Amino acid sequence: MVLYTQKSLEELRKKVNLHEIISPHIELKKEEDFYFGKCPFHQNNEETFKVIPKSNMYYCQECNAKGDTISFLMIYQKMSFQQAVEFLFLVYEVQSEEILSNKNLENK
Numbered sequence: 001m002v003l004y005t006q007k008s009l010e011e012l013r014k015k016v017n018l019h020e021i022i023s024p025h026i027e028l029k030k031e032e033d034f035y036f037g038k039c040p041f042h043q044n045n046e047e048t049f050k051v052i053p054k055s056n057m058y059y060c061q062e063c064n065a066k067g068d069t070i071s072f073l074m075i076y077q078k079m080s081f082q083q084a085v086e087f088l089f090l091v092y093e094v095q096s097e098e099i100l101s102n103k104n105l106e107n108k
C-alpha cells in the first residue's frame with residue numbers, strides 16, 4: 001500500500017472536478033449551481049442524483065448515496081482507494097509524492 005504526502009493529496013483535491021469525472025457515465029443537467037441526473041446507485045427514473053460542484057460532492061435524495069470523487073470511482077468503477085487516487089493523479093497531471101515507509105528507508 002502506497003501512502004501519498006498530504007501536499008500532493010491537497011494539490012489533487014484542488015484540481016479534481018467531480019462533474020468532469022461523472023459526466024461521461026451519467027447524463028447530468030445543469031440547474032443553477034448544481035447538476036442533476038438519474039442516480040447510478042439505485043433503480044429509478046427520476047433525477048434524484050445531485051452533483052455539487054462547489055464541494056465536489058454528490059448526493060442522492062432517494063437512496064442517500066453520497067460521497068466525493070474518490071468514492072464515486074470506488075463504487076461506480078469498482079476501483080480500490082489506491083486505484084482511484086492513482087487514476088486521479090494521472091487525469092489531473094498532479095505529481096504524486098509517496099511517503100516511504102520505515103522499511104524502505106532502512107533498505108537504502
Ligand SMILES: [Zn+2]
Pocket residue numbers: 039040041042048060061062063064065
Ligand atoms: Zn440513489
